[in-house]
Amino acid sequence: MSYVTLTQLAEIPGALELAQVATDKGQRPVSAELMDATLRGGDRSAYAPAEIARADAAASRIQEAVIQASAVMDGYLSKRYPLPLVESNPMLSTWARAITRYQLHTDRISDERTDPIARDYRDALKxxxxxxxxxFHLGANDPTTGTASLGDFLINPGDKVFGRDRRP
Incomplete structure (x- = not known):
């Protein structure tokens, strides 16, 4: 199961960043507009076939990173949940986005301690x-919480200690 879609990635971190990190090494990055259209399945008829092929190759790299991120997440989630999860969760999408983004930024030069991409990746893994x-639970969508797994609440008010009906 994929926890994040190419369309979601086109939103955050955005087509410009993805084009810069997913284009073949040594080539000029795919234009942000073409990358956005490719990720969202939009119209690309105004672009040359060679440009479309480069955008498709970049999208393929992004999709591979999404698959790898989902596999990492499944490794953790399978310890607690039967997979695939029936209902999607926004937290899972956020974490998948962070892992995917980290995997795509393999050539960045930065201090891992202060880099926001590395921070988001570490937080997702934590x-x-x-x-x-x-x-930690997935909130309202967590399949291991709720009345079915916790049981029903029973309230027993007990006997009255004081009142008009009680006579010493």
Whole structure:
């Protein structure tokens, strides 16, 4: 199961960044407009076939990173949930986006301690680890919480201690 779509990635981090990191090394990046149309399945008829082929190759690299990110996430999630998860969760999409983005930025030169891409990646893995250890839940969409798994609440008011009906 893929936790993030190419359309979601076109939104954040955006087609410009993805074009810059997913285009073949040594080539000028695919234009942001063409990358956006490719990721969203839009009209690309105004572009040359060679440009479309380069955009398709970049989209293929992005899709491969999405598949790898989903596999990493499944490794953590499978310790606690039967896969594939029935319902999507926004947190999972955010974490998949962070892992995908990190994998695509393999050539960046930065301090891992202060790099926001590395920070988001580490945070995603930390939360996935907490989920696998049952220390963090997916919220309302978590299949392991709710009345079915926790049981029903029973309230027993007990006997009255004071009142008009009680006589010593």
């Amino acid at each position: 939360f996935l680890q907490l989920i696998s250890e049952s220390k």
